[in-house]
Amino acid sequence: VVLISVGTILPSITARFVIDEITAGSLATLLPFGILVGSIVFGPVVDRYGYKNMLIICSLLVLIGIEGIAYAKEFYVLQAAIFLIGFGGGVLNGGTNSLVADISDEGKGAKLSLLGVFFGIGALGMPALLGALSNYYEYDSILAGVGLFVLLPILYFLFIKFPEAKQPQGLPIKKGIGLIKESSLLLLGLILFFESGLEGIVNNWTTTYLINDLKTKPDNALFALSYFVIGMTVTRLLLGGLLRKLSSYKVLYVSIIIAFGGAIILSIASTYAIAVTGLVLLGIGFAASFPVVLGYVGDIYKQLSGTAFSIALVIALTGNMILNYTTGVIAQTFGIKYFTSVLFLSLILMTVVLFFTLKNISEKTKI
Known part of the structure; x- marks a missing residue:
C-alpha cells in the first residue's frame, strides 16, 4: 500500500493543489527518496536495538504520513507527509524482510516468498479500493480510512515478542563498514x-x-x-x-x-x-x-x-x-x-x- 499510494492518488493531489506536471513529478520523487533513506537506516538500527520499537515507530510515521496527505492544506505539509510514508515504508519493507530471515532457521527463501504475497495484495488492494469507493467518497476520506488500518499492525507489534538485538553492546562499526567490501x-x-x-x-x-x-x-x-x-x-x-x-x-x-x-x-x-x-x-x-x-x-x-x-x-x-x-x-x-x-x-x-x-x-x- 505504501509503495503504490502516491502514484495512485497523484492525479487527485495535482487537481487539489493545482500544481503542474514538474511539481507533481518532484512530489513523486520524494517517495523513493524516503524509501532509500529508510532502507539505509533500518539495518544498523535493528542490529543494535532490535525490531520492536523501530517497527512501531515507523508504522506510526506511515499513519501520520497517510493522514497528512488526506488532510494537508499546505504544500509543505504534503511534501513532508509523502517523505514520511516513503521513509516509514522503506524501514517496514526492509525490517520485515530481515525479521522473517532472522526467525527462519531453514527455508528463508520460501518464507520470504510468502511475505512477498502480502506486498502484492497491498499493491493490488490500494487501486482497487480507490476505484471501488471513489464514486461514493472523496479520495482524501478513503485515504484517511486506509491510514487507520495501520493501527492494526501497531497493536500487533505491541503484544508480540521479537528476537533480541544481535549487537546490544554496540554495533561493531568496523564489521558493518566491512560488509560494503564483501564480494x-x-x-x-x-x-x-x-x-x-x-x-x-x-x-x-x-x-x-x-x-x-x-x-x-x-x-x-x-x-x-x-x-x-x-x-x-x-x-x-x-x-x-x-x-x-x-x-x-x-x-x-x-x-x-x-x-x-x-x-x-x-x-x-x-x-x-x-x-x-x-x-x-x-x-x-x-x-x-x-x-x-x-x-x-x-x-x-x-x-x-x-x-x-x-x-x-x-x-x-x-x-x-x-x-x-x-x-x-x-x-x-x-x-x-x-x-x-x-x-x-x-x-x-x-x-x-x-x-x-x-x-x-x-x-x-x-x-
Whole structure:
C-alpha cells in the first residue's frame, strides 16, 4: 500500500493543489527518496536495538504520513507527509524482510516468498479500493480510512515478542563498514539491482508502451499492469511450497527463462491479449529473485543481517532509479517501443551476475 499510494492518488493531489506536471513529478520523487533513506537506516538500527520499537515507530510515521496527505492544506505539509510514508515504508519493507530471515532457521527463501504475497495484495488492494469507493467518497476520506488500518499492525507489534538485538553492546562499526567490501554481498545486491530495475521498468513504462505502441485505451493499459502483479503474487504464494522441495538456484534459473519468454512475447505483441500474456509471464519470472536472494543474504550474514539487508536493498533501489532513468532516455531518443530492449539487456546481465554469484556463495550457504 505504501509503495503504490502516491502514484495512485497523484492525479487527485495535482487537481487539489493545482500544481503542474514538474511539481507533481518532484512530489513523486520524494517517495523513493524516503524509501532509500529508510532502507539505509533500518539495518544498523535493528542490529543494535532490535525490531520492536523501530517497527512501531515507523508504522506510526506511515499513519501520520497517510493522514497528512488526506488532510494537508499546505504544500509543505504534503511534501513532508509523502517523505514520511516513503521513509516509514522503506524501514517496514526492509525490517520485515530481515525479521522473517532472522526467525527462519531453514527455508528463508520460501518464507520470504510468502511475505512477498502480502506486498502484492497491498499493491493490488490500494487501486482497487480507490476505484471501488471513489464514486461514493472523496479520495482524501478513503485515504484517511486506509491510514487507520495501520493501527492494526501497531497493536500487533505491541503484544508480540521479537528476537533480541544481535549487537546490544554496540554495533561493531568496523564489521558493518566491512560488509560494503564483501564480494558475496555486493554480487547478491547486484542481482537485486537488475531485478528491482526490471520491476520498476515494467511498472512505470508498460502502460505508456501499450498506449503508444499498441494503441490500447488508458484504462485497459492500467488494468494490464494488474495482471503482472497478480502473476507475481500468485507465484510467490506457490514458491512458499516449491522452495521447500526444489533447489533455490534452479528456481532462479527457471524464473529467468520464464521472464525472457515474457519479454519476448511483450516485444512482439500485436494485440492486447498477447501483451497481457507477456506481462503475466514477466510477473511469474520476477517473483523468485527478491525472496531467494534475500534468503541467501540472511544465511550468510546472520550476525549483521539487518545491516546486510540494508546494503542489498540500497543497491536494489539504486538499480531501480538508474534503469528507469535509462529507459526514459531511450524512450525519448528512440521511441517507447525500444523499452523492451532494456528488459532484454537487463535480464542478460542479471543472468551473468547470477552465475558468478552462485559460484561465489556456494561454499558459504546452501544454494
